[in-house]
Amino acid sequence: MIPVVAVGNQLNTLGVVRSLARSGIPVFVASDTRFCEVGFSRFCTLVRVPGLSDRALVDGLKLVARQVGQKAVLLLSGDRQVKAVSEAREELEPLFFLRLPPAATVQLLNDKAKFQTYAEQVGLPVPRAAILECGNDGDALASLSMPVVLKPADKTLMIDGPVERPVRVETLPEATKEAARLHRDASCVVAQEWIDGEDDDIYFTLFVCGSQTGISALFSGRKVICDPPKVGITALCIAAGEEHRQLADLTRHFIEQVRYEGIGGLEFKRDRRTGRFVIVEPTVGRTDWQSEIATLCGINIPVIAYWTALGHSAQPQAQNNHLVAWRSSAAYGPRAGALARGTRVVDGYFRWSDPLPGIYYYAISAFLLRALRYARRLVRSGWAYALR
Structure with a gap:
């Protein structure tokens, strides 16, 4: 059976491995470290690569292809991976079965400023926003209603880059100050008007499209908890339920507009005042953090x-x-009443059928993360005391 090379070492990579195992598909995981949760899964073989972005990833995948010994399907799990592979597709297509949107589409959808402009032009529902480039922040921000959410236009700066998460600010002076801070790492910043709602007003769709067959799969989900609240990554999610039809229609419209190909996703926010869904951002060429919920459903x-x-x-x-x-x-854990009675909650890391990733995470990774956060608080409090 033709194998898969799944690139990455985060939770969504582990979800991909376990999903493929259900069909008996052999999986090689390309990671820049052996010490990661997915590396302990019994359903895959880990292969080290020198890096997970840029030229290091491309050269590493060439070495992986030699080790696998046959042409494999390539599945990605991070924005930097998508950028590197898309730019080197002519080198990698002889070695891997690769399904990505055209390079121009990848660039368009992975740039929040370009996507915002495009969405407004073709009539996709998106929040009102301003594109902030050094020098015009004040005037552009003044045209928006507060609060706003600020994020770099370049998606590769998020999560595994210098910027951790989008930032919500309440006032124009705060927005101006935060935009200046973001400009230290990003030449272009997008400010979106805040859509009124809580974590459970955030929805998403996950899909696969073929070049000839159109939509091969479409799942819609709903977030229950985000971390940090309102702007963070998915911590708990479920299927969308009765909202599926509306989300599916919006997703099909998006796919038709951009002529999408491959694996992808959309994140939506429902305005509590109007009930209207708007597209917050697309996921391009890779699996989402929470994509295993679709398999479970x-x-x-x-x-x-x-x-x-x-x-x-x-x-x-x-x-x-x-x-x-x-x-x-x-x-x-969900608050009381957040989940329907009888709902089974599945842990992203620990499974009795594949226990080692969860044991590694809870015994080592989570402990070290807590220790790191505690050390940071000590350092910050120490500096604050020293500056008194």
């Missing part, structure tokens, strides 16, 4: 992406389990 996105990359029509899959929730770790 009966729509195996990685397996469908696998067959689509090979040029085959995937068998239609329907959501067959709405009473399941996915959480990134045991640190997150």
Whole structure:
């Protein structure tokens, strides 16, 4: 059976590995470290690469291809990986089955400023926003209603780059100050008007598209908890339920507009005052952090992406389990009444069928993360005391 090379070492890579294992597909994981949760999964073989972005990733994937010994399907899990692979697709296509949107589309959708402009031009529902470039921040921000959310236009600066998460600010002076701070790492910053709502007003769709077959799979989900609240990554999520039809229609419109190809996703926010959905941002060429929720609900996105990359029509899959929730770790529990009675909560790291990733995470990674945060607080408090 043709294998998969899954690139990355984060939680969504682990979800991809476990999803593919359900169909018996052999998986090699390309990671720049052996000490990661997915590296301990019994469902994959880990192969070291010198880096997960830029030229280091491209050269590393060439070495992986030699070790695998046959042409494999390539699945990505990070924005920097998508950028590197998209720019080097002519080198990698002889070695891997690769399904990505055209390079120009990848550039368009991975740049928040370009996507904002494009969405407004073609009539996609997006929040009002301003594009901030050094020198015009004040005037541009003054045209928006506060509060706003600020984030760098370049998505590769998020998460694994110098900027951790989008920042919400309440006033114009705060926005001006925060924009200046972001400009130290990003030449272009996007400010979006805040859409009124809580964590559970954030929805998403996950999809796979073939060049000839159109949409091969489409799943819609709803966030229950984000970390940090309102602007952070998914900590707990479920299937969207009755909102699926509306989300699916908006997603199909997006796919038709951009002529999308490959694996992707959209994040939406529902305005509590109007009930209107707006597109917050797309996910391009890779799996989402929480994409395993689709597999748990009966729509195996990685397996469908696998067959689509090979040029085959995937068998239609329907959501067959709405009473399941996915959480990134045991640190997150739903508030009373947030989940329907009987809902089974599945941990992102620990599974009895594949226990070592969870043991490594809870015994080592989570402990070290807490220790690092504690050390940072000590350093900050020490500096604050010294400056008194």
